[in-house]
Amino acid sequence: MNHSNDTSTPSDTGVSTHGKRALTPLQRRFFRVIFGTESGAGKAFDLLLIVAILASVTVIMLDSIPELHASYGALFWRIEVMFTLLFTVEYAIRIWCSENRREYVTSLYGVVDLLSILPTYMAFLIPGAASLTIVRLLRILRIFRVLRLFSLVKEYAEILDVLRKSSRAIFVFFSMVIILTIIFGCLIYVIEGPSSGFTSIPISIYWAIVTITTVGYGDVVPVTAAGRVVSSLGMLLGYSIIAVPTAIVTTKLYEKMQGDDNRVLNWNCPNCVRSGHALDAVYCKYCGSDLEVPEELRAQNSRQ
Secondary structure (H helix, E strand, O other): OOOOOOOOOHHHHOOOOOOOOOOOHHHHHHHHHHHOOOOHHHHHHHHHHHHHHHHHHHHHHHHOOHHHHHHHHHHHHHHHHHHHHHHHHHHHHHHHHOOOHHHHHHOHHHHHHHHOOHHHHHHHHOOOHHHHHHHHHHHHHHHHHHHOOHHHHHHHHHHHHHHHHHHHHHHHHHHHHHHHHHHHHHHHHHHHOHHHOOOOHHHHHHHHHHHHOOOOOOOOOOOOHHHHHHHHHHHHHHHHHHHHHHHHHHHHHHHHHHHHHHOEEOOOOOOOOOOOEEOOOOEOOOOOOEOOOOHHHHHHHHHO
């Protein structure tokens, strides 16, 4: 199949580059519209799909309101059945026009597509399965398939790289927090005891987590002076604890941004013979002459 006019890639569509099957002209036409975004028909399909997904999710959320469910529950259900049939037809067409059906069905997006329609059918076939229809909210995840977020791929990769580099420090910090919560939980258990609601060490550790994270539900509270002192220390400690992981990630992100900004193009100006220009520089920052940098060199410096 010719993909010269198709901007979609196997990773975007959930179709592997191996094990492709031959498609008929009609299947290729549907493939370009459903999986591609380069044509007007493909863009229109994506837009209609976004509208249908948002409308379906809106109906699900409105149906969860008791007052609206009592008045319009039957209407909401009929609308849901209509959307389910619509998405079922779309899912079947995706399988029909996919180059590798097995790869699509077992891919992440293929599973999300299936789970977004399966609960409605289960509600018909299995008594008591209506509660599972909340899984239909997975349809909102399908928007990421449509939008693809091409312009943010680089930024996502950079943030993930920062989190990966910070993971060791965050893990060590998280371990210390766990130890502190256990210590505070044991202290408050010994000080307060079952008479104040601290009936076990796990309950006391739960209280310590709620206190240190400054959530403070108030379902279990110390009543003795010593217990309140421990609680106050936990609250003060919580404020400093919350800032630590934020500082770790922010520092790594700043270092990466500084590293990107400090990268320079290893190319001398043909007029003043000076270097140190930005990677995307077109003119010399010293004399204003055209740098005339080969694209291969720009790409090589960008990868370094």
